[in-house]
Amino acid sequence: MFILKGIDQLSRAIIKAKKIRPRVEFDRFGRYRVSGSKGYYTVVCRKDERGYKTVACTCKGAEKGLVCYHAVSALSLHIGLARQRQTT
Ligand SMILES: [Zn+2]
Known part of the structure; x- marks a missing residue:
């Protein structure tokens, strides 16, 4: 698990993805x-109690x-969905 702070920390994983x-x-x-x-992994994106x-x-x-x-792959989908939610 990691805390999302910015795009910089994701850049290496984005290249791989x-x-x-x-x-x-x-x-x-x-x-x-x-x-x-080795099969499918589950990725959970959420806001914790501290925000x-x-x-x-x-x-x-x-x-x-x-x-x-x-x-990173799940996150790109998640961010898109979160944006849609905010605008609808
Ligand atoms: Zn993973």
Whole structure:
């Protein structure tokens, strides 16, 4: 799990995501399934009780607090959906 602070921390994972192009499946708002090397991982994007935007993924890298390409892939979908929600 990591706290989303800015785009800079995501840049490496974005490059990887663009190369790998994982499949992102919508589960519900804030919860997505992303294809990885060993099946699907679940990514949860939410605001914690302090108002921080957090992103959690079930893969090994994310367990160590790394920004993985699954999280970034889900996040791009999540941000788009969040924008739509605000404008409708
Ligand atoms: Zn991951």
